[in-house]
Amino acid sequence: MNALTTLRIALRAILRSPLRSLLMLLGVAVGIAALIAIASVGEATRRETLEQFKRMVGTFDVVNISPGGARTRGMPSLTTVEPTLTFADAEAIRGGIPNVRRLATEQSAFDIDIQYRDRTATSSVWGVSADWMDIRGDEATVGRGISAEDNASVARVVVIGPDVRTALFPDEDPIGKTLRIAEVPFEVVGVLAPRGAGPGGSSLDNLMLMPVTTASKRLFNRDYLTGVTVQLQDPSKFDAARDAITILLRERHGIIPPVEDNFTISNPRAAVESVEAVGSTLSSILTGVGAIATLIGGVVIMTLMLMAVAERRREIGVRRALGATQRDVLRQFLAESAVIACLGGILGVVAGVAIAAVVAAQRNLPPVLLWQVMLGAVGVSALIGIVFGLQPAWRAARVDPIEALRA
Amino acid sequence: MKMISVEHLAKTYQRGDGTPVPALRDLTFDIEAGEFVTVRGASGSGKSSLLNIIGCLDTPTSGTYRLAGEDVSRWTDEQRSHLRNQRIGFVFQSFNLLPRTTALENVELPALYTGGPVDRGRARELLGRVGLKDRADHYISELSGGEQQRVALARALMNDPPLLLADEPTGNLDSASGEAVMELLTELNREGRTVVLVTHDERTASYARRELLIRDGLLASDRPLGQATEEAGRRPALTMVVGR
Ligand SMILES: Nc1ncnc2c1ncn2[C@@H]1O[C@H](COP(=O)(O)OP(=O)(O)OP(=O)(O)O)[C@@H](O)[C@H]1O
Ligand SMILES: [Mg+2]
Numbered sequence: 236m237n238a239l240t241t242l243r244i245a246l247r248a249i250l251r252s253p254l255r256s257l258l259m260l261l262g263v264a265v266g267i268a269a270l271i272a273i274a275s276v277g278e279a280t281r282r283e284t285l286e287q288f289k290r291m292v293g294t295f296d297v298v299n300i301s302p303g304g305a306r307t308r309g310m311p312s313l314t315t316v317e318p319t320l321t322f323a324d325a326e327a328i329r330g331g332i333p334n335v336r337r338l339a340t341e342q343s344a345f346d347i348d349i350q351y352r353d354r355t356a357t358s359s360v361w362g363v364s365a366d367w368m369d370i371r372g373d374e375a376t377v378g379r380g381i382s383a384e385d386n387a388s389v390a391r392v393v394v395i396g397p398d399v400r401t402a403l404f405p406d407e408d409p410i411g412k413t414l415r416i417a418e419v420p421f422e423v424v425g426v427l428a429p430r431g432a433g434p435g436g437s438s439l440d441n442l443m444l445m446p447v448t449t450a451s452k453r454l455f456n457r458d459y460l461t462g463v464t465v466q467l468q469d470p471s472k473f474d475a476a477r478d479a480i481t482i483l484l485r486e487r488h489g490i491i492p493p494v495e496d497n498f499t500i501s502n503p504r505a506a507v508e509s510v511e512a513v514g515s516t517l518s519s520i521l522t523g524v525g526a527i528a529t530l531i532g533g534v535v536i537m538t539l540m541l542m543a544v545a546e547r548r549r550e551i552g553v554r555r556a557l558g559a560t561q562r563d564v565l566r567q568f569l570a571e572s573a574v575i576a577c578l579g580g581i582l583g584v585v586a587g588v589a590i591a592a593v594v595a596a597q598r599n600l601p602p603v604l605l606w607q608v609m610l611g612a613v614g615v616s617a618l619i620g621i622v623f624g625l626q627p628a629w630r631a632a633r634v635d636p637i638e639a640l641r642a
Numbered sequence: 643m644k645m646i647s648v649e650h651l652a653k654t655y656q657r658g659d660g661t662p663v664p665a666l667r668d669l670t671f672d673i674e675a676g677e678f679v680t681v682r683g684a685s686g687s688g689k690s691s692l693l694n695i696i697g698c699l700d701t702p703t704s705g706t707y708r709l710a711g712e713d714v715s716r717w718t719d720e721q722r723s724h725l726r727n728q729r730i731g732f733v734f735q736s737f738n739l740l741p742r743t744t745a746l747e748n749v750e751l752p753a754l755y756t757g758g759p760v761d762r763g764r765a766r767e768l769l770g771r772v773g774l775k776d777r778a779d780h781y782i783s784e785l786s787g788g789e790q791q792r793v794a795l796a797r798a799l800m801n802d803p804p805l806l807l808a809d810e811p812t813g814n815l816d817s818a819s820g821e822a823v824m825e826l827l828t829e830l831n832r833e834g835r836t837v838v839l840v841t842h843d844e845r846t847a848s849y850a851r852r853e854l855l856i857r858d859g860l861l862a863s864d865r866p867l868g869q870a871t872e873e874a875g876r877r878p879a880l881t882m883v884v885g886r
Pocket of ligand 1: 655656657663664665683684685686687688689690691692
C-alpha cells in the first residue's frame, strides 16, 4: 500500500469519528499553543529588553571607561564616583592607544533642578565632548547638537531631551530660550530625537546635554570625568584595546599590583551577553513546558487511539480478510494519529501565535513570529502522533481477524 | 487442476483454561477449479474453522493445505495476506461492510491493498453487476440486508479472485434476497470461479453441485448434488443425511 493511499484511508477514518479526532487534535493543540505563546512572548520580551538596553547605551561597538573599581555599581554620577578619571587621562588614551578612532568624554549628574520662567523640572545633565552624540547615535531633531566650538568656548548652551521639552516648553519653540540649571542660565540650541524606553521601560529622554567644558567649569566645578567612551577602528579588537588602556591608566594612576584598578573598562556587549543569558534560562523553562505539553498531548492521543482500536476491531478484521497485512494496519493507525497530531500542532501554532499577539499588544512588545519554532512544533506534533500512536497501532496490527470477524 | 487440496487436516483450538478443543480432526479431500461445493454440518461441527483455513485466515494445527498446488499453510502471515487479497473473495453471514462508508468505497477496499492504483470504474461496474448501480454512493446504513450482501459480493470480486468463499451468506437474509445472492454466486461459478459455500439451509445448499458433510471435525460424506431440476427427487436422501 502506498503512502498516499495510507494517508487517504487515515483521513477518511479521521472524518468518520469527528468527535474523537477533535479531542485528540485539541489534546495536542493546547500544549503546542501554550508552547508557542510562551516562546513568542519570551522572545519578544528578550528582544525588547535588548532593544531597551541598546537604546540606553546607544551603541555596542565601544569601550566604556568609568572611574572606580570593579565593585562600582549603577550609573556613574559626579556625586558618587571616585575622582580618578581625568581629562588628561582621556587625552592620553586618544594619543597613546593605536586602535582608537574617536573618543568622547562625559560628566553626568542626576536629579538636577531646572527652571524656565515659572516652570520647573528635574532632569539629568550630561556634559559631553563634541563626538559624544555621534558615537552614541544621538541626533538633534530641532536645532543642533553640542559642537567642538561649544566646548572650546565653554558656551552656556544646552540640547534638551524630549521629556524636558515637554515639561518646560509644552507649547512654544524652545530654541533660543534661556533656562536655568541650578541658577546658571543656559541657551537652548537643540532638542534631541526621542530614544524611547530604556531597561524596565523607564524613559531615556529626560536629559540635557551641554559642553563638558561648561559642565566642568561653570556648573559642577569638578575636573574629573564620569566616563570616557572610546570608539575603536576595529571593534573586534576590544580585548587588545582594553589591555592597552589598562596598562596606560595604571601607569598614569601609579597603580602597582596587588593594588586594584581605580577604573573599570567594559564593553556593552558583555552586558548584552548577560541579557542573552536570561534568554537561555527562558529557553530551558520552555523546554520543560514543551516536554509537559508533549506528554499531555501524547497521553491523550494514546488513550483515544487505544479506544479507537478496541472499537474498530471488526473493521480491522475486515481489512485483514480482504488482504491488509499487519504492516498495512500498523501504518494506517500510525498515519491516523500522526495526521491528527500534525493538524493539532498546526492549530496549536495558530492559536499560540494569536495568544502571543494579544499579550504582545497589551505589553507593548514587538510582534514576533518564530518560524523555526513554529515549524519545529508541527514536526514535534507529528512525532508525538507517531511515538504515542505506536502502541495502539501495534495493538491494531495484532488483532486476530478470525476473532474480530466472529463477533 | 486442483484448486484446493487438503490432507489429514486438523485444527485444535486452546480454550482459555488451556483445554484443547479439536474442531477439525482429520479431513482429506480435493476441490477442482471451477467446482461449486457446499460444506454442511451441525453447528459446531467445524465448518467455519475449515473455511478459515481454506481462506488463509487461519493455519491448520497439522496436515497440509494446498491452494492451487502450493502448500500455503507454511506461508508467512504477510504472504497469506497477499494471497487473500489476490486469490480469494470472502462473503460473510454478517456482511462485514465498513459502516459510515459508501457502497463504492466498500467495494474498492480490496484494491487498496494491491499496491496498484484503485480502479473506481471497475468498482462501479461490479456494483452494476450485482444490481446496485444507483446505490454506489449510498452509505451502508442506507441499504437493506440483501443490498448489503450484494455490495459484499461486489467487494469480493474487486480483485477478480478465482476462489470465492461464503460462510452462511444467506443466513441473515429473507428468502428472496437470499435467492438473489445465490443466483449471483451460481453465475460467478459458471464463469469459472471456484465457490465454496458453508450453509445450514438445504435450499441454499441445493445451488451447489457437490456437498461435503462434516461431523465432529470429520468428513461424514462427500457426494455430488443434482441440478436444480433434479432437486425435488433428491430431497429425501438429503433430509436423511442431515437428520442423523
Ligand atoms: N477460537 C476458538 N477457541 C476455542 N474454540 C473454538 C474457537 N473457534 C471455534 N472453536 C470451537 O471449535 C468448534 C468448531 O467451531 P466452528 O465455528 O468451526 O463451527 P461451525 O461448524 O462453523 O458452527 P456454526 O454452524 O455454529 O457456525 C466449536 O466447538 C467451537 O466452539
Ligand atoms: Mg460457523
